Amino acid sequence: MRVEEDQDLVDRILAGDREAFRVLVEKHHERVFRLVRGIVGDWHRTEDVCQEVFVLVYRKLSSFRRDSKLSTWIYRVAVNAAIRARRRWAPRLPDPGTVHLREGNEDPNPSFEGEEVVKKLLAPLPAKLRAIVLLREEVGLGYDEIARVLGCSRGAVEQRLHRAMEALREIWKGRGGEP
């Protein structure tokens, strides 16, 4: 049913229906945001990357081959855009080891706990391992779906997820079990 709904949305968007695109964005935005947030690290840059993701989705929708779920394709676009952004901005991002709240109240601040998780737990992981952990833990995808998003085998997903969990465990223990 969801797949059919998504296919219908795709047809409508390709026919020029902007309202259908608004529905698509609202439907997928939160998960894309959390996924990108975890990979990019910086909360404020995440908004920009999310916008980039949906611009790409809008402009490249005609290349969506419909042999997978629309959400799978969107997550793939999001992972690639976030990893590209991370590479682009990494030298200018703060040291992953330093955690600080932004000063002032001019922007909506992320929760301190969330910021800690990103900076202390996720940031030391390589971007691809971060992506796999987030697809599982934040987006809630099953292993087969993660394999389709990343274009790898289910076995590779199991292997990388195990590697990521062991790395997270080391990081976590290295911090005395915190955060």
Place this chain on the structure above:
Amino acid sequence: MRESMSACRNERLIKPWLDGELESGAASSVEAHMGTCALCRKTAADYREISERLSALALEPCPEPDTAAIFARAERDAGDEGRLVHTMKRVALLAASVLVVALGVLSMPSHSPASAEVSGDELIAVALSEPEPGPEEDF
């Protein structure tokens, strides 16, 4: 610490087990193993703790999507891409013109040393030959 943790060969099955990604037979085996292996129980507890910590991300505020900005950016990008394609077409046209001119120049009779020598011989022959009738001298 890590060495002892990796001592159990079932460790790799713990995450798929926790995620409900094992087939029922394999899941039952892991479950039974958990009753006897303290290392794997500890690993499973750590993984659960890490998952719980990661779930803090979901508590963060998520901004409302700005579809108007997305459309505006998509149109701007499309315009930029159009201009880029136009510029590239012009560059390609210019390059093709340069190539045609270059090929034209290369296909012209070359002035190699051999042909220069022939030309020299021709000149000597012309010099030794009878003068061609020129215009009548005006006395």
